[in-house]
Amino acid sequence: xxxxxRAILLLLVLSIGLNLGLAAIGLWRTLSWLVIPASxxxxxLICERAGRLVPMRGRSVYERALALGFPAAxxxxxxxxxxxxLINTTWFPQPSRILAGLWDLTVNYDRxxxxxxxxxxxxxxxxxxxxxLAGVWTLLAESHVLATVGRVLAGFVLGAVxxxxxxxxxxxxxxxxxxxxxxxxxxxxLPKIAIFPIVMLIFADPFGEGPKILVVALAVFxxxxxxxxxxxxxxxxxxxxAGRNYGATGWQMMRHVILPGALPVIFxxxxxxxxxxxxxxxxxxxxxxxxxxxxxxxxxxxxxNPEKMYAGLIVVMLLGxxxxxxxxxxxxxxxxxxx
Amino acid sequence: xxxxxxxxxxxxxxxxxxxxxxxxxxxALDDFSLDxxxxxxxxxxxxxxxGKSTFLRMVAGLxxxxxxxxxxxxxxxGRPLNSVVFQEYAIxxxxxxxxxxxxxxxxxxxxxxxxxxxxxxxxDRVGLAKFAAYYPHQISGGMKQRVGxxxxxxxxxxxxxxxxPLGALDAQTRLVLQDELMRIWEETRKTVVYITHSLDxxxxxxxxxxxxxxxPGRLLATFDIDLPRPRSAATMNTPRFSEYRxxxxxxxxxxxxxxxxxxx
Numbered sequence: 001x002x003x004x005x006r007a008i009l010l011l012l013v014l015s016i017g018l019n020l021g022l023a024a025i026g027l028w029r030t031l032s033w034l035v036i037p038a039s040x041x042x043x044x045l046i047c048e049r050a051g052r053l054v055p056m057r058g059r060s061v062y063e064r065a066l067a068l069g070f071p072a073a074x075x076x077x078x079x080x081x082x083x084x085x086l087i088n089t090t091w092f093p094q095p096s097r098i099l100a101g102l103w104d105l106t107v108n109y110d111r112x113x114x115x116x117x118x119x120x121x122x123x124x125x126x127x128x129x130x131x132x133l134a135g136v137w138t139l140l141a142e143s144h145v146l147a148t149v150g151r152v153l154a155g156f157v158l159g160a161v162x163x164x165x166x167x168x169x170x171x172x173x174x175x176x177x178x179x180x181x182x183x184x185x186x187x188x189x190l191p192k193i194a195i196f197p198i199v200m201l202i203f204a205d206p207f208g209e210g211p212k213i214l215v216v217a218l219a220v221f222x223x224x225x226x227x228x229x230x231x232x233x234x235x236x237x238x239x240x241x242a243g244r245n246y247g248a249t250g251w252q253m254m255r256h257v258i259l260p261g262a263l264p265v266i267f268x269x270x271x272x273x274x275x276x277x278x279x280x281x282x283x284x285x286x287x288x289x290x291x292x293x294x295x296x297x298x299x300x301x302x303x304x305n306p307e308k309m310y311a312g313l314i315v316v317m318l319l320g321x322x323x324x325x326x327x328x329x330x331x332x333x334x335x336x337x338x339x
Numbered sequence: 340x341x342x343x344x345x346x347x348x349x350x351x352x353x354x355x356x357x358x359x360x361x362x363x364x365x366x367a368l369d370d371f372s373l374d375x376x377x378x379x380x381x382x383x384x385x386x387x388x389x390g391k392s393t394f395l396r397m398v399a400g401l402x403x404x405x406x407x408x409x410x411x412x413x414x415x416x417g418r419p420l421n422s423v424v425f426q427e428y429a430i431x432x433x434x435x436x437x438x439x440x441x442x443x444x445x446x447x448x449x450x451x452x453x454x455x456x457x458x459x460x461x462x463d464r465v466g467l468a469k470f471a472a473y474y475p476h477q478i479s480g481g482m483k484q485r486v487g488x489x490x491x492x493x494x495x496x497x498x499x500x501x502x503x504p505l506g507a508l509d510a511q512t513r514l515v516l517q518d519e520l521m522r523i524w525e526e527t528r529k530t531v532v533y534i535t536h537s538l539d540x541x542x543x544x545x546x547x548x549x550x551x552x553x554x555p556g557r558l559l560a561t562f563d564i565d566l567p568r569p570r571s572a573a574t575m576n577t578p579r580f581s582e583y584r585x586x587x588x589x590x591x592x593x594x595x596x597x598x599x600x601x602x603x
Contacts, residue, residue: 241401242429246494247419247446256442260433337433337474 004049011049015042093307101307102314105296109142113299115291117315119143145315148285148293151209152277152323155216160273163221164266167228168258177229184226192219193283200288212284219280220273227269231262264338267331274323282316293319346412347374348530349398349498354407356393366555367393370407373549373558375498375530377412382533382541383549384591386598390556391534395502398532399423411497419443422491426503428483430475430490437462437471439486443494461489465519481512485519492523498530506536517543518572525569538591542566542583543575550590553598560590 022028022035047066054062075095081087082094089097105117119140127135140146170177192215199215200206235258243257285294297312331338356368368390375381383391396402398409399421411420422443430439437458438445444454462468465485475483484504491499504520505513517540524531524544535541541548542564550560564583566574574580 236427238425238427238429239431241396242423242425242431245399245401245421245423246443246490252446256434256445257431260431263433335433337476 002053004052008046008049011042011046015039015046018042091306093310097307098310098314101305102311105308105311113290115142115144117143117296118145142291144291144293144296145319147289147291148281149319149323151212151216151292152274152281152319155213155281156220156274156277158213159217159220159277160224160270163224164228166221167225167266168232168254168262170225170229171232171262172258181229184222188222188226192216192280193287196284196287207288212281212289215284216277216280219276223273223276224266224269227272228262228266231265231269232258234265235261263335267327267335271324271327274327275320278316278320278323348377348379348412349373349375349409349532350412351394351398351409352407354394354397354409355405356390356397356402357405368397369555369557371551371556371558372407375532377414377530378528379547380524380531380533380545381547381549382535382545383551384535384538384541384587385551385556385559386553386591386595387536388554388598388602389551389594390554391551392502394556395423395500395532395534398498399500414497417447419447419494419496421498421500422494422496424484424487424491424499424501424504426506428475428480428487428507430483430486432475434474435471436467436473436475436478436486439475440490440493442490457493458489461493464523465489479512480508481516484508484516488516488520488523492527492529496529498532501531501533503534503536505540513540514572520544521570538584538588539575542580542587543570548583548587550587550594553594553601559594560587562587 019028019035019039022031028035051062051066078087078092079094079096082089082092082097093101107120109116109120119142121139123139124136127139129135131138166180170180195218196211196215199218200211202214203210239257239261240253243253248256281292282294282297285292286298289295293312293315297309297316300306300308300312351371351373354368354371355366358365358367371390371394373381373383383394385391393402397404398411401423413420431442434442437455440458440461441449441454444457449457459468459471462471465488467482467485467489470478470482475486478486484507488501488504491501505516508516521544533541533544545564548562548564549558550562551557552559562583566577566579566583
């Protein structure tokens with residue numbers, strides 16, 4: 001037996017002994033703040049030694065096993081802790097119950113709020129036969145996910161496009177920059193949810209989609225303006241000199257030097273803005289909406305159905321992942337020169 | 340005037356550059372005059388901070404002139420006056436190699452097939468044809484500067500301005516590119532102003548070497564390099580080369596020492 005194997009065995013015994021021993025004398029719960037980090041450190045030590053035993057060609061499998069295995073193990077522990085009554089499942093339902101809640105939300109139509117999670121796509125043929133495209137539209141319109149995605153995308157585009165334009169102007173024109181920079185910094189730190197009541201007043205229908213989209217757009221706009229300004233100002237002067245020396249003026253300079261030079265930083269800004277847009281729309285839906293992922297999350301909390309509340313949170317995370325992938329796909333198309 | 344016939348290609352007269360400084364104005368370049376003949380290769384050499392790069396940028400129109408005049412004589416209509424090869428390459432990371440080389444032509448509205456043909460021709464001459472579709476981050480430093488050099492040549496300017504073009508390269512790549520530069524220049528006979536730190540490079544490449552003083556930059560001495568062309572790396576082994584080298588270094592070393600004292 002090699003030294004590594006012996007060490008792994010020793011560390012395993014130590015970590016299991018530590019947890020079971022403390023549990024046996026009834027101190028585990030009191031000392032959990034210390035036991036959990038200690039167990040994590042022991043686990044890291046075990047995995048590092050196990051990693052040394054992995055042959056070169058098994059390396060990628062080992063790395064993937066670490067990346068996926070750890071969260072899976074945490075979920076499993078959560079499940080076991082719930083099943084054995086170690087944690088209060090009223091507020092922290094096991095993953096299996098959350099999944100069941102998610103399934104329940106997906107397949108069922110809520111007659112009271114006249115909505116479903118993803119719009120029951122399996123009914124599309126039937127609704128199409130009965131009401132044509134209008135019938136399909138009524139199906140899509142009942143979807144919480146589509147309501148949220150629609151608001152986020154509309155607000156994102158409506159905020160990002162003018163934000164990037166103003167950012168470029170502020171990047172190249174000192175006067176505009178001096179006039180607006182302080183104001184933007186001030187508005188940037190303002191939580192957009194705090195000005196939602198005012199935004200509602202602007203619209204004829206304060207409870208409609210307009211204010212929700214506008215408040216998302218506003219958050220994205222401010223962020224993208226500041227980000228694009230920094231992106232343009234960060235372009236190496238040598239490229240501007242080269243552009244000028246080779247005859248670029250006005251629009252040519254913009255199209256061939258400034259925009260491509262700023263694009264990588266603009267895209268990191270868009271990624272942050274996407275996260276901000278999600279935060280804003282979910283909080284707006286918490287506050288005032290009859291539909292949307294934020295709405296169901298808060299609604300099921302109010303009616304004390306935590307499984308479905310957690311299911312709502314999972315949908316938010318999934319949306320974040322999908323939208324970020326979309327943005328990365330766009331980035332690869334638009335910035336082929338990036339490593 | 341070094342046997343110059345007719346009007347010079349570049350005429351710099353009493354050029355000064357003054358920067359506003361914390362302790363009053365700082366003179367970077369003081370009453371600097373230089374004429375460059377058509378088809379002449381002139382190197383400007385001097386200690387760090389003598390204002391030689393500043394002078395080049397003023398010739399290129401990339402920096403303002405405090406007083407004096409710089410004029411470039413126009414030959415063929417529609418030709419750009421100057422193109423710069425930068426020390427930091429300054430080729431655009433967001434354009435492919437061939438797009439970079441064709442950039443000047445694109446800015447002048449040359450049709451796509453024509454500018455690509457010209458760019459491809461130049462890439463061929465420096466052995467980069469098969470890298471045409473690569474992005475700059477995919478090629479080495481030496482290749483990047485080859486792209487920088489042919490970008491300037493494809494633009495077919497009246498004068499070529501080179502700002503320490505080989506300064507960022509390692510010693511071996513530098514030798515290879517020196518050779519290529521010599522070969523291309525023999526073929527094209529462009530008017531060149533070449534800024535460099537390297538005494539060897541200046542003597543090897545130039546018809547004339549201009550020595551500048553430590554700050555404020557003034558013209559200190561002019562050396563006509565009467566070595567037979569075509570030259571090659573082997574030229575550096577000849578006794579004549581060593582003589583020029585010694586002669587210029589005996590003047591330059593004092594200036595370098597003075598510049599080092601100033602910086603302390």
